[in-house]
Amino acid sequence: MNVSIVGSGYVGTTVAACLADLGHTVTNVEIDEDIVEAINAGEAPIHESGLAERIAAHAGTTLRATTNYEDVRETDVTFLCLPTPQSDDGSLDLAIMQAGAESLGRALAEKDDDHLVVVKSTVLPGTTEDVVGPILEAESGTEIGDGLELAMNPEFLRMGTAVEDFLEPDKVVFGTASDEAPATLRELYAPILERDDTDLVETDIREAELIKYANNAFLASKVSLVNELGNIAREYDADAYEVLEAVGLDDRISDRFMRSGLGWGGSCFPKDVNALRAGAREQGYDPELLDAVVAVNDEQPRRLVELLAAHVDLExxxxxxxxxxxxxxxxxxxxxxxxxxxxxxxxxxAVVVAFDPVAIENVRPDYPDIEYADSAAGALEGADGAVVATDWPAFDDLSFEGMARSVVVDGRRIDVDEDALEVYEGLTW
Ligand SMILES: NC(=O)C1=CN([C@@H]2O[C@H](COP(=O)(O)OP(=O)(O)OC[C@H]3O[C@@H](n4cnc5c(N)ncnc54)[C@H](O)[C@@H]3O)[C@@H](O)[C@H]2O)C=CC1
Ligand SMILES: O=C(O)[C@H]1O[C@H](OP(=O)(O)OP(=O)(O)OC[C@H]2O[C@@H](n3ccc(=O)[nH]c3=O)[C@H](O)[C@@H]2O)[C@H](O)[C@@H](O)[C@@H]1O
Known part of the structure; x- marks a missing residue:
């Protein structure tokens, strides 16, 4: 099938490369020229395992990128993979989606054949039909249901395992409002749907939109609950990891997303939980539990620093x-x-000296006044205390030798030889 993908970030690039791998012909439409150049040169614009080799294999043949929206006319289906960030008040900001839908609609005005537009971005119920649809109709001059079809197909991939998650998902969700769209989507996803482990959920557009938020809200809530239980465990001098490992043996609960500590971050859970809270309030419902989920998450970093301050005068x-x-x-x-x-x-x-295997250059512009080290050992050299903020495997079994005082507060439960340290505190154990 001939597919176009608007937006070539984490989701758009992954989906494009994977669909090309499944045998489709794919065009990425992207406003960032560096990304377009990278893909056309056969290079991955982002780091994701398995992505570079797929782009290299298909670029120039069945995978290409362009800044020109008009190229969507050569395709049968367009996926919108544009960012849906949060506004300052936490609510969903649709400005980028609206701009993308306008450009797409304008390009489709010159297309005679039928076209299916699939929203893959995470959007609140009603956005696809009440915001994206009317823009497409106005700009293309074609009515939905009369040459133009709409669908919603949320994405559940995780960063770091994006390719594997897309090609081997637990579930695929199609939200549609016509008879043709499900058949087109089934054909597009055929090799993925043929897997025994992939469930297909076919539903209406609103449900598909909400499934995505409910999924993320559930996972973020699970981690906040695990953190609250971890905080309570610590008060009782009990080990939350042992407790929750046992709890996770209950099939109804599962052992995944049970790691307590510093809490959840990233480009998805925070904005999606906030958008759902703001959306619920707009609908007249007070989401008290989701408010608490965020409040618990926001407290964990402060709790970590308090634990350290109990052993080290931070000034x-x-x-x-x-x-x-x-x-x-x-x-x-x-x-x-x-x-x-x-x-x-x-x-x-405190004087902070930070180390991360790959993320230092992303932090430096906003934090120019802290120190950065080339290695974990370099960061620890002469330090009066250390905190573990990310559970990189390379931090397991680290030697904390070289610290002025080996006071370590762990927010992620890495493997540590506690006996070799003056103080070792786990945030929730
Ligand atoms: N990153 C993730 O792990 C996941 C993200 N999502 C959702 O997918 C959507 C996209 O997320 P990401 O890929 O992470 O975003 P991203 O920020 O990585 O990429 C978006 C891309 O769209 C491009 N863009 C912006 N305006 C454009 C326009 N008018 N025309 C063409 N291209 C334009 C940007 O230059 C950028 O390359 C969001 O709704 C997000 O919530 C869903 C599942 C997983
Ligand atoms: O909507 C999205 O964009 C994506 O958001 C998350 O994926 P991601 O943000 O890449 O990362 P996760 O692996 O879910 O981790 C999120 C945060 O939770 C934290 N976490 C996760 C699991 C756990 O047990 N404990 C815990 O603290 C992680 O450290 C991280 O800060 C979801 O897992 C994806 O299914 C979803 O598609």
């Missing part, structure tokens, strides 16, 4: 921060809990 102290990315396996620092830890430390007068 003027040299503190190593190990890990900056919002989780291991990525250089993404958006809403990383590590940044909150750094803010609390510097507010209390």
């Amino acid at each position: 003027g102290a040299r503190i190593a921060v190990l890990g900056l990315s919002f989780k291991p396996g990525t250089d993404d620092i958006r809403k990383s809990r590590a940044l909150d830890v750094i803010d609390h430390l510097t507010d209390r007068g």
Whole structure:
């Protein structure tokens, strides 16, 4: 099938490369010329395992990128993979989606054949039909249902394992409002749907939109609940990891997303939980539980720094921060809990020396006044204390030798030889 993908970030680039791998012909429409150039040169514009080789294999044949929206006319289906960030008040900001829909609609005005537009971005219920649809109709001069079809197909991939998650998902969700769209989507996803482990959910557009938010809200809530239980466990001098490992043996609960500590960050959970809270309020419902989920998450970095302050006078102290990315396996620092830890430390007068295997250059512009080290050992050298903010595997079994005082507060439960340290505190154990 001939497919166009608007927006070539984490989702758009991954989906494009994977669809090309499944045998489709794919055009990425992207406003960033550097990204377009990279893809056309056969290079991955972002770091994701398995992505570079797929782009290299298909670029120039069945995969190409362009800044020209008119190229969508050569395709049968367009996926919108544009950012849906949060506004200052936490609500969903649709400005980029609206601009993208306008450009797409204008390009489709000159197309005679039928076209299917699929929203893949995370959007609140009603956005596809009440915002994107009317813009497409107005700009293209074609009515939905009469040459133009709409569908919603949320994406559940995680950063760091994006390719694997897209090609081997637990579920695929199609939200449609016509008879033709499901058949087209089934054909497009055929090899993925043929897997025994992939469930297909076919539903209406509103449900598909909400499934995505409910999914993220559930996972973020699970981690906040695990953190609250971890905080309580610590008060009782109990080990939350042992407790929750046992709890996770219950099939109804599962052992995944059970790691307590510094909390959840990233470009998705924070903005999506906030958009759902703001959207719920707009609909007249007060989402008290989701408010608490965010409140618990926001407290964990402060709690970590309090634990350290119980052992080290932070004013003027040299503190190593190990890990900056919002989780291991990525250089993404958006809403990383590590940044909150750094803010609390510097507010209390500490001298921060940070290390991360890949994310330092993303942090430096916003934090030019802290120190950065080339290695974990370099960050620890002469430090009066250390905090673990990201569970990079490379931090397991680290030697904390060289610290002025080996006081370590761990927010992520890495493997540590506690007996070799003066003080070792786990945030929730
Ligand atoms: N990053 C992730 O792991 C996941 C993200 N999502 C959702 O997918 C959507 C996209 O997210 P990401 O790929 O992370 O965003 P991103 O920010 O990585 O990429 C978006 C791309 O769109 C481009 N763009 C902006 N305006 C444009 C326009 N008018 N025309 C063409 N291109 C334009 C940007 O230059 C950028 O390359 C969001 O709604 C997000 O919530 C869903 C599942 C996973
Ligand atoms: O909507 C999205 O964009 C994506 O958001 C998350 O994916 P991602 O943000 O890449 O990362 P996760 O692996 O879910 O981790 C999110 C945060 O939760 C934290 N976490 C996760 C699991 C856990 O047990 N404990 C924990 O603190 C991580 O450290 C990280 O900060 C979801 O897992 C994806 O399914 C979804 O598609």
